[in-house]
Amino acid sequence: MLFLIQEFAIPDGERMGHTIEKILSLLPELVYKTGSSSRIIWKRFRRHPGAMMGFSILTILLVTVWLASFSPYDPEKSNITARFQTPTLEHPMGTDALGRDLYTRILYGGRISLSVGLLVVAITLSIGITVGAVAGYAGGLLDNILMRLADAFLTLPSMLVLILLSAILREVDIPLFSRNSVVTIALVIGLFSWMTFARLVRAAFLTLRELDFVTAARSLGASPFRIVISHILPNTIGPIIVEATLELGYAIIEESGLSFLGFGIQPPTPSWGNLLSNAQENFIRYPWLAIFPGLMIFLTIISVNYIGDGLRDAFDPYKVLQQAGEL
Amino acid sequence: MANYVARRLLQAVAIMFLLSILFFALVNLAPGGPLAGYGQARRIPAERIATLKRQLGLDKPIPFQYVVWLVGNDWMKVDLNGDGSPDGPGVRKGVLRGDFGYSFRSRQPVLDEISQRLPNTIYLMTVTMLVALIVAVPIGVISAIKQYSLFDIVVTTFSFAGQALPDFWLGLILIIVFYVWLKNPVTGESLLPVGGIYTLGVPFSIADRLAHLVLPVTAGALGWLAWYSRFVRSSMLDVINQDYLRTARAKGLRQSQVMFKHALRNALIPLVTLLALDLPYLFGGAVFIEMLFSWPGMGLLYYQAALQRDYPILMAVLIIGGVSIILSNLLADVAYAFLDPRIRYS
Numbered sequence: 001m002l003f004l005i006q007e008f009a010i011p012d013g014e015r016m017g018h019t020i021e022k023i024l025s026l027l028p029e030l031v032y033k034t035g036s037s038s039r040i041i042w043k044r045f046r047r048h049p050g051a052m053m054g055f056s057i058l059t060i061l062l063v064t065v066w067l068a069s070f071s072p073y074d075p076e077k078s079n080i081t082a083r084f085q086t087p088t089l090e091h092p093m094g095t096d097a098l099g100r101d102l103y104t105r106i107l108y109g110g111r112i113s114l115s116v117g118l119l120v121v122a123i124t125l126s127i128g129i130t131v132g133a134v135a136g137y138a139g140g141l142l143d144n145i146l147m148r149l150a151d152a153f154l155t156l157p158s159m160l161v162l163i164l165l166s167a168i169l170r171e172v173d174i175p176l177f178s179r180n181s182v183v184t185i186a187l188v189i190g191l192f193s194w195m196t197f198a199r200l201v202r203a204a205f206l207t208l209r210e211l212d213f214v215t216a217a218r219s220l221g222a223s224p225f226r227i228v229i230s231h232i233l234p235n236t237i238g239p240i241i242v243e244a245t246l247e248l249g250y251a252i253i254e255e256s257g258l259s260f261l262g263f264g265i266q267p268p269t270p271s272w273g274n275l276l277s278n279a280q281e282n283f284i285r286y287p288w289l290a291i292f293p294g295l296m297i298f299l300t301i302i303s304v305n306y307i308g309d310g311l312r313d314a315f316d317p318y319k320v321l322q323q324a325g326e327l
Numbered sequence: 328m329a330n331y332v333a334r335r336l337l338q339a340v341a342i343m344f345l346l347s348i349l350f351f352a353l354v355n356l357a358p359g360g361p362l363a364g365y366g367q368a369r370r371i372p373a374e375r376i377a378t379l380k381r382q383l384g385l386d387k388p389i390p391f392q393y394v395v396w397l398v399g400n401d402w403m404k405v406d407l408n409g410d411g412s413p414d415g416p417g418v419r420k421g422v423l424r425g426d427f428g429y430s431f432r433s434r435q436p437v438l439d440e441i442s443q444r445l446p447n448t449i450y451l452m453t454v455t456m457l458v459a460l461i462v463a464v465p466i467g468v469i470s471a472i473k474q475y476s477l478f479d480i481v482v483t484t485f486s487f488a489g490q491a492l493p494d495f496w497l498g499l500i501l502i503i504v505f506y507v508w509l510k511n512p513v514t515g516e517s518l519l520p521v522g523g524i525y526t527l528g529v530p531f532s533i534a535d536r537l538a539h540l541v542l543p544v545t546a547g548a549l550g551w552l553a554w555y556s557r558f559v560r561s562s563m564l565d566v567i568n569q570d571y572l573r574t575a576r577a578k579g580l581r582q583s584q585v586m587f588k589h590a591l592r593n594a595l596i597p598l599v600t601l602l603a604l605d606l607p608y609l610f611g612g613a614v615f616i617e618m619l620f621s622w623p624g625m626g627l628l629y630y631q632a633a634l635q636r637d638y639p640i641l642m643a644v645l646i647i648g649g650v651s652i653i654l655s656n657l658l659a660d661v662a663y664a665f666l667d668p669r670i671r672y673s
Contacts, residue, residue, distance in 0.1 A: 050487070152342045154604075155656065157648040159611025160629060164350075164641055167633040168357040253493055257615065260495050261630060276496060287503045294496030302491035309487075 044314040051310020054303035061300060065114060068107035075100065075108040076268045084286050093292045097282055102275075102289065106296055109270035113252055114300075116186050116271070120251035121244050123190030128197020129240070133228050135198065136205025147202070150195040158192045162254065166263040179266045189254050193247065200243055204236040238315035242308055249304040256297050272297050332661060339653040346649055347422075351393050354638045378409035384417075396428075397421050427643040432635050437643045440628065447524060448613055448624030455544050455616075456602075456609070459551035466552075467559025468591060471567065482556060489553025494612055498546035498619040505542060522621040543620040547612055551605075558601060562594040569593075596666045603659030606652050 045051055068075075078098035085095040093102040135146040165188050170180050177184045208214065209232060217231050252272075258264030259273025267274050272293045279289035362376065362385065371379070380386050384395055384405060400417030407415045420426035427437035470479045502521050509518040520526065520539050529535060566572065567590055575585045613626030621627070625644060632640035664670045 148338070148342070151338075152345055155342060155607070155649060155652045156346065157607040157610040157645070157652065159608070159614060160645055160648060163614065163629070163633050164353065164645065167636060168353065171357075249491070256493060257495060257611075261614070261618070261633075263633065276499065279499070283499060283503065284507050287507070290496075290499045290503065294493065294499065297493055297496060298488075298491055301493075302488060305487060305491055 041311075041314045045310050048306075048310035048313055050306040051313075054306030054310070057299055057303040058307065061110065061296075061303075062114070065107050065110040068104065068111060071101070071104040071107060073101035073104040075105045075270060084282070087288055094286070094288045096278065096289055102292060105270045105275060106272070106293060109272045109275050109293065110296060112182060112265055112269060112271040113255055113273070113297075115182050116189070116255040116265075117248045117252040119182065119186035120190045120193065120255075121247050123186060124194045124197055124247055124251075125240070125244060127190065127194035129201050129233070131194065132198040132201025133205060133233065136202035137209060137224065137228055137232070139206075143202070146198070150198050153192060153195050156192065159254070159257065161192060162188055162258055163261065163263055166258055170263060170266070180264060182265070185255055185258065185264055186251075189251055189258075193250065193254075196243060196247075197240065200239055201236055204239065205232055208232045208235055242312045242315065245304055245308040245311060249301045249308070252297065252300055252304075328661075328664065332657065335657050335660065339657065342653065343646075343649060347397070347646060348393065350642055350645055351396060352389065354642060355389050355392065357636075380409075381406045381411060382409040395419065395421070397423055399424060399426060422646065427646075428639040430632075430640050431637045432632070432640075437639045440640065441625065441643060441647065444623060444625050444628045447622060448617070448626060450524075451540075451543060451547070451616070451622055451624060452609055452613060454540055455547040456551065458544055459548040459555055462548075463552045463555035464559050464591075464595070467556040468563055468586070468594075470556065470560045471563030471594075472586060474564065479560075482560075486553040486557045489549050490557075492550060494546055494550055495615040495619060497549060498542070498616060501542050501546055502619070521619075524622065543616050543622055546619070547616045550612075555598070555601075558598065559594065562597055563590060566590045566594045593667075596663065599662050599666065600659045603652075603655045606655050607648075610648050610652075 045055075078100060079095075080099055083095060083097060083099045085091050085099075087094045091101050091103065093106060096102055096105070131146050131150070135143040166180055166185065169177070169184050169188065172184070173179065205228075214227060214231060217227050222231070255264055255271065256273030256276065259271045260277045262274070262277055264273055265271040267278065275293035276290060279286075279293065283290035362380065384392060384400065387395075395417075399419045399421030401420060403417065404413040404415060405417040406413050407417075419428065425438065427441075429435065430437055430440055433440060466482055470482045473479055505519040506517045506521045510516065511518050519541050521542055524539055525531070525535050526539075572585060572590055575589045576582075580589075610626070613624060614630050615626070616622065617624045617626035618630050628640060629644045631637070632644070
C-alpha cells in the first residue's frame with residue numbers, strides 16, 4: 001500500500017494539472033497492483049531500451065564465457081608455429097606471442113574477471129550492509145565510530161593502496177591465496193569499497209527505524225536482529241541492488257587496472273587486465289592484442305552501467321509519471 | 328565556522344595517524360619485511376643483512392619502529408655500527424619533521440625524489456582537469472537547457488560510453504592510432520609523440536610541450552569529461568525547476584541571463600565538493616597515464632616503487648596523497664559555506 005501512495009506523491013503539485021491526462025492514462029498501473037512488486041519492476045525495466053540492451057549483452061557474455069571449455073584451443077598451451085596470427089575465421093581475434101588463440105584466452109579471462117567482480121560485490125555487500133545496519137540501527141557512539149571509519153577509508157587514494165597491497169600479496173604462497181588468486185584480489189578490492197553500501201544502508205535505516213511498523217514489530221517483542229533482518233532490510237533493497245550492479249562495473253575496472261599494471265591476476269592465468277598488459281610489448285605491430293581485451297572490458301562496463309540506470313528508474317516510483325511526459 | 332574547521336582538522340589528524348599506523352603495519356608485516364626489496368637490488372650476505380637490520384633499527388619491536396619513523400631517533404642513542412650495542416645519537420628526523428628516509432632503489436632522500444616528480448604530476452593533472460571542465464560545463468548546460476533534444480541524447484549516450492572506457496585502454500588505443508597508424512604528412516614521423524614531457528635534446532618550444540600533452544591529457548580527461556558533463560546536466564536540471572528562476576524570468580530577464588547568471592552559478596556549487604571527492608581517483612588515474620606515456624611524475628614513481636617494493640617511497644606517496652585529500656576535502660567544505668549561504672556549519 002505504501003508503494004501505491006508513493007506513486008501518487010507528486011513533488012511539484014502545480015504540475016498536476018499539466019500531466020493529469022497522462023496520469024489518467026497510466027491509472028491502471030498506478031491504482032491497481034498489476035502483479036507482484038518484482039513483476040512491476042521487471043515491467044518498468046523492460047521499457048528502458050539501454051538497460052535491455054545492456055542486459056542482453058551481459059547475458060550473451062555470461063553464456064559464452066560459461067561455454068568457454070567448448071573452444072578447440074587450450075588457453076594456456078603455447079603453439080610456436082602459430083604466433084601473432086591476424087584475426088581469421090580460424091582465430092577470430094588472432095593469436096598472441098606464444099601462438100595461443102586470443103578469443104579462447106579472452107573467454108577464460110572473462111571467467112576470471114567476472115568472478116572477481118561478482119565476488120567483490122558479495123564481499124562489499126556483506127561488509128557494507130553489516131556496518132550500515134549496525135550503525136544505523138544502534139546509533140550513538142557505535143554509529144559515530146563506524147562512520148568515521150568509513151570516512152577514513154573514503155579519503156584513501158584507493159588505487160594506490162590496492163597497488164601496495166597486491167604488490168605485497170603477490171609474494172604470498174598459501175593455498176587459495178597464492179600469487180594473487182581470484183580470492184585474494186577480490187578481498188583486497190572489496191576491503192576498500194564497502195563504504196558506499198554502508199552509508200546507503202545507514203541512511204535508509206535512520207529513516208526507517210522511526211516508522212510505525214518498526215515500533216509495531218518492537219512492541220510485539222521482535223528482537224533487534226529480527227527487526228533489522230526481516231522488517232527494515234527488505235525495504236532498502238532497491239538502492240542496494242542498483243549500487244551492487246554499479247559496483248560490479250567498478251570492481252571489474254579495478255581488477256583489470258591492477259592486472260594491467262602486473263599486480264593483479266598473475267599469468268599464465270588470463271584475465272582481461274593481464275591480457276592487455278601482455279599486449280603492451282607487441283601491440284605496436286599487432287594491435288588486435290590490445291584492442292579485443294579492452295573492448296570486452298568496455299562492453300561489460302557499459303552494459304552494467306545501463307542495467308544500473310534501468311534498475312534505478314524501475315525502482316523509482318516517480319519515473320512512471322516521468323515516462324508519461326514531463327514532471 | 329572556526330570551530331567547525333578546528334574540529335574537522337582534529338578529526339583529520341586522527342584519521343592520518345590511523346592510516347599511517349595501518350600502512351606502517353602493512354609494510355612491516357609483509358613477507359620478507361621492509362628489506363625484501365632491498366635485497367632484490369643486489370646480493371647481500373646474511374650477516375650483512377643482520378648488521379643492516381640493527382643499524383636501521385629493524386630488530387626493534389614494530390610499535391617502537393613506528394615511533395622512530397614518526398619522530399626520528401636523533402634524540403636517543405642507537406646502534407650506529409650494527410654491533411648490537413647503542414653507541415650514539417641517530418640521524419633520522421622522522422616523518423613529522425619531513426624526513427621520509429632514503430629510497431631503497433636510488434639511495435636518494437625520498438623527499439628529493441618526490442619534489443622532482445611532483446611538479447610534473449601537478450602540471451599534467453591540472454591541464455587534464457581544466458580540459459575536462461572547460462568542455463564538460465558548456466556541454467552539460469546546453470544538454471540540460473535542451474533536455475531530450477537530439478544534442479542531449481547524443482551527449483548522454485557518449486557520456487555513458489565515456490564513463491565505461493578504462494583510461495589505460497583508451498591510452499593504448501590512442502597510441503595505436505596517433506603514434507603507430509597516423510603519420511605527419513610533411514616529416515613522415517608519427518603524428519603525436521607518446522613519451523615524456525618534451526623531446527630530449529631539443530630547445531624549449533611550446534609547440535613541442537603541447538604535442539606531448541595531447542595524448543596523455545585526452546586519455547586522462549575523457550572519463551572525467553563524461554562524468555562532469557552528466558553531473559552538470561543533472562545539477563542544472565535541479566536548479567532550472569527552482570522558484571527563484573521563475574521569479575527571474577517573471578521579472579523580464581533574458582533567457583541567457585537567467586541561465587548563465589542565475590542558474591549556472593548555483594548549479595556549479597556542488598561541483599566544488601565533487602572535485603575534492605574525486606581527488607583520490609585522480610591519483611589512481613595518474614599511475615596508469617604516467618606509466619603508459621612515460622611521464623616522469625608521482626604516478627610513475629609509485630608504480631616503479633611498487634614493482635621493486637621500495638617501501639620508503641610507497642609510504643611517503645601514500646601519506647602525502649592522504650594528507651592532500653583530507654586537506655582538499657576540508658577546503659571544499661569551507662568553500663561550500665562561502666559559496667552557498669544556505670549552508671551553515673555548527
